[in-house]
Structures are given as C-alpha cells and as structure tokens.
Amino acid sequence: MTTRTLSRVGAVAAALISLVTGCTSSATLGVPTGSILSTVIATIPVILPEGDTRGTTPTTTRSRRIPASPAPTAGAAQVLRIADSYVGTKYTWGGNTPREGFDCSGFTKYVFAKRGITLPRTSREQVRAGRAIPADFGALRPGDLMMFAEPGEAISHVAIYAGDGRIIHSSGTTHGVGYTDLNTGGEWFVAYFVAARRVE
Numbered sequence: 001m002t003t004r005t006l007s008r009v010g011a012v013a014a015a016l017i018s019l020v021t022g023c024t025s026s027a028t029l030g031v032p033t034g035s036i037l038s039t040v041i042a043t044i045p046v047i048l049p050e051g052d053t054r055g056t057t058p059t060t061t062r063s064r065r066i067p068a069s070p071a072p073t074a075g076a077a078q079v080l081r082i083a084d085s086y087v088g089t090k091y092t093w094g095g096n097t098p099r100e101g102f103d104c105s106g107f108t109k110y111v112f113a114k115r116g117i118t119l120p121r122t123s124r125e126q127v128r129a130g131r132a133i134p135a136d137f138g139a140l141r142p143g144d145l146m147m148f149a150e151p152g153e154a155i156s157h158v159a160i161y162a163g164d165g166r167i168i169h170s171s172g173t174t175h176g177v178g179y180t181d182l183n184t185g186g187e188w189f190v191a192y193f194v195a196a197r198r199v200e
Contacts, residue, residue, distance in 0.1 A: 064190055066137045066183055069163035075115065075200045076143025083111045083160055083168045089177040091170050104158050107170035107177060108145060111160065117199055123147060123158035130199030137165070137182075140196060147195040148188075155195070 072080060092101030096110060105123040112119050119129050127147045133139050140146070142163035149155045159169030165183040170176060173188075180186040 064183070066165035069140065069142055069161075072142035072163065073200060076141065079111060079115050079143045079160065079200075080162055080168070082114045083107075083162075083177075086111070086177045087168070087179070089170070091172050091174075091176045095170075102170040102177060104170050108158050108160060112199065119199065124155045126158055127155050127195050127197065130197040133196040133198050135193055135195050137193075141198065143198075143200055145197040145199060146189075146193055147197070148192045149194045150192050157189075159189070161196070 086098055086102070086107070089098050089107075090101040091103065092106075093103050094106070095101035095103050096106040098110075102110065105119075105121060105126055108123075108126060109119045109121060119126050126145060129145070133141075133144055140161045142161060144161045146159045146161050146167060147155045148157040148159070157169070157171065159167040159171075159180075162168045162179065166179050166181050167186070167189065168177070168179050171178075171180075174180060180189060182190050
C-alpha cells in the first residue's frame with residue numbers, strides 16, 4: 001500500500017471508531033462535506049440500540065435567537081466549574097480520562113462522575129439519562145446535556161450547555177475540551193441540536 005492509501009484507510013478506521021462511540025460526525029472529524037470520506041461516513045450502516053434518538057431537525061428551521069440563561073443551580077455551577085477545569089485537554093477517540101484525552105461522551109461522563117452522577121458511556125446512551133428537555137434554546141438551563149445528530153442519523157455528539165448560547169465539549173473542532181459560542185458560530189451544532197437532558 002502507498003502512504004496515501006494507508007492514510008485514507010486510517011481516516012476511514014477513525015471514522016468507524018467515532019461512529020461506534022457515538023461522538024463524532026464527518027463535520028466534527030473535520031472532513032470536508034462532499035469528500036470521499038464524508039460520503040463513506042454518511043453511508044456506513046450503524047446498528048442502533050432500541051429506542052435510540054435520530055436527528056430530525058433540518059438546518060433551515062433552527063433559529064439562532066438564543067435567549068439569556070438563568071443563573072445555574074448550585075449543582076450545575078459545580079458541573080460547569082469541573083468541566084472548565086479540563087479546558088485544553090486533548091481530544092482522543094474513546095478517551096475517558098484527562099491523561100489519555102476525552103471524546104465527547106467520555107468528557108461528559110467524567111465531569112458528571114466528579115459530581116457524583118453516573119452517566120452511560122456513549123452519547124447515544126446518554127440521550128436517555130435524566131429527564132428530557134425540549135430541544136429548544138429557550139428551554140435549556142446551564143448544566144443540561146445537549147445532543148446532536150444529522151437528519152436520519154444517530155446521535156453523534158454531546159455537549160454541556162454552559163448558558164447564554166455557549167457549550168463546553170470535547171471535539172475535534174475545538175482540538176479537545178473547549179467552548180463554542182453558538183451565538184456567533186458553531187453552525188453545525190445550531191442546525192443539528194436534536195435532544196437535551198437534565199440530569200441534576
């Protein structure tokens with residue numbers, strides 16, 4: 001195999017791993033839309049657990065009008081402080097700890113565990129944790145989990161809502177744990193926000 005072929009094989013393998021862990025889409029992998037790899041990712045069949053939530057929110061119907069958030073509860077403030085303390089931790093597929101790095105659901109699981117709350121391992125399982133909140137920015141409170149999925153696909157990313165339109169998450173697009181301000185960017189996250197859970 002040539003070096004280029006090996007690189008492509010490695011990229012496809014990475015995409016497969018991310019689909020299994022439920023923490024990355026072609027967008028968060030940094031794969032250009034319309035590329036061969038993005039097409040491969042979009043067409044890989046995924047066996048979903050019973051009751052899994054699939055994305056149904058089209059880009060054209062999601063408003064970017066994000067209202068100001070109320071002050072976080074004491075528990076949510078603690079979750080957000082814990083999450084903030086890991087900003088800069090590298091992104092690693094399947095990562096569960098600060099030392100090895102985090103993927104999206106490894107990060108949320110670790111942060112909430114520090115608060116004494118046990119979450120399932122993958123974003124596809126975490127969509128059943130706690131209680132459902134409408135997938136609407138007006139319904140979100142700081143500390144809520146936000147789930148993302150492209151139309152017709154399984155949940156592929158999870159983040160913690162930090163309030164006022166900001167999320168904290170571990171993602172390839174932020175090169176690890178960091179914030180994304182949905183008021184001014186993060187179009188993919190605005191378009192494909194499909195579920196929210198309150199686990200406090």
